[in-house]
Every structure is written in C-alpha cells, then in structure tokens.
Amino acid sequence: MPSRAERLQAFPPVAVAGARVLILGSMPGEASLTAQQYYAHPRNAFWPIVATLFGFDPAAPYADRLQHLQAAGVALWDVLAACRRVGSLDSAIEGDSIEPNDFSGFLAAHPGIQRIAFNGTAAETLFRRHVLPRLDARACAIERIRQPSTSPAHASRDLAAKLEAWRALVDGL
Template sequence: MRSSSRSDVPEAASFPPVVGHDPGILVLGSMPGVRSLERQQYYAHPRNAFWPVMAEVFGFDAALPYEARLAQLAAHGVALWDVLAQCRRPGSLDAAIERDSIVCNDFSAFLARHGGIRRICFNGATAEQLFRRHALPGLAERQLPELVRLPSTSPAHAGMVFEEKLRQWRAALAV
C-alpha cells in the first residue's frame, strides 16, 4: 500500500483576531476559505452570509468597506477570530482540513487578555468541534464563557434559509 504525502497542499494561516476595546462576544470560524485568504479578509466569499447577517443584526450597510465593517463589529462588542491558527486544506471546505496539520490558536492567553468575553459563538459545527477538541482541554473552567453553536454562514451550508440563520445569530448576539 502506497502512502500519500500531502506536502503538495500549502499551509493556510489564519488572521490575527479583530478585537475592539471591550468585547463581550467572540465569534469563531474554523479557518478562512481560499477567497478570504486571497483577500486577507474575514468572510470574503461573496455568497457567505456573515456580513449580511452582521449588517442586519447591528444596523449597518453590508457593502461598507471591510475596515468599516470590522469597526462596526468592534463598536458592538464583537471580536472575530478563528479556532485554527494554521492547517493544510485543499480548497475551502472544512471537511478537507488535514487533521494532522492542525495548529490551534492560543485561547488561554486570548481569554486572559479579554476577560469581558461572556459568550463564544461558533460559526458552524466544525468551528465548535475543533474548539472542543483542540482548545477546550487547555482552558481552565473559570476561563470559560458560554459556548453557542450557530448555523454556518458559509455558502456550503445551504440547507437553512437566510432568515433562519439571521434569527439564530440575532438571538445569540444580543447580550
């Protein structure tokens, strides 16, 4: 049996967290997709519902320039990051993440620096699963905010209509 080497798949590295003055909520994705990595912007795929959902929840225009959208999140106490710091993944699908390549972000240090975070919202099941498997074991109970899984805003998660995603995200982001 021939073993396959995955060295031909490039490493993907996440972005630094987007954090305002005093965040109360941390929204976590798994790892930026190809389009986001190319543009160096969270949720850059035009069919991803993340920015339209945030715009509806917080009352801003989803067409604002990227930096202005980030400022809107920060102004509403929302920090943005990914569970993974790096991994190998051909394409953008979370299912393609090569498990032996996973490097998790340092949530212990992050939560210690941002003690006002009361809720972590996961953008989809994979983000939650990766967090529980790779980050949670290193966190002290006293560090744990409420953990909430939300429907993925990815265009790959087409089984739920926008209005239902919006309803769930609105409820979770109201703190």
C-alpha cells in the same frame, strides 16, 4: 506518493479591549485568504447577518464593517491558527496539521468576553477537541453557542432562517 496540501495561516483576531462576544470560524476559506478579509466569499451570509443584527451596511468597506463590529463589542477570530487543506471545505482540513490559536492568552487579554459563538459545527468541534482541554476554569465557563454556518457550502437553511438563528448572538447582552 500524493503531495501534501499547502500550510495555511489564519488571520489575527479583530478585537477591542471591551469585547463581550467572540465569533469563531474554523479557518478562513480560499476567498478570504486571497482577500485577506474575514468572510470574503461573496455568497457567505456572515456580513449580511451581522450587519442586520448591529445596524450597518453589509456592503460598507471592510475596515468600516470591522469597526462596527468592534463598536458593538464583537470580536472575530478562527479556532485554527494554521493547518493544511486543499480548497475551502472544513472536511478537507488535514487532522495532523491542526494548530489551534492561543485562546488562553486571548481570553486573558479580553476578560469581558461573555459569549463565544461558533460559526458552524466544524468551528465548535475543533474548539472542543483542540482548545477547551487547555483552558482554565474561568474560560471554560464562558457561554458557548453554535450558530448555523454562514458558508455558501451550507445551503440547508436560507438567509432568513440563518438570520433568525443568529439573533441568539445578541440576546441578553
């Protein structure tokens, strides 16, 4: 019998009380879990993209990058609180191990969230399947947009194309 993958725990949300946008990944990859930082893989385009959108240095210390996002009203989190997975690919997440985060509690504590942006298709799919059915009507009414994944595993779009698509994150806010 094959051994089961290790149970992985995600990070707590990074958010301030006045956050207006929530960016959701699926589950941190191996590099992020090792570094204990969101989007830590050196080829992940997340930090270069949001740094361009919000006007800060993507190479700044991690705590400074988080502060810049919070000052811009952006919160970070993942759809999953825990799961089993070998490697970093979302496709390797074991379906019977999925434990979603508490979005009802988070959204109640952050009533200013106007837009939820998914970092890729997997985050959106996991949210729709495991979170959306549990949310109240107000939370279900929050605008949701799917952005192209910033992961280096999704190389079908270059950085410029991803950045252009991610501009929707700030449109109208």
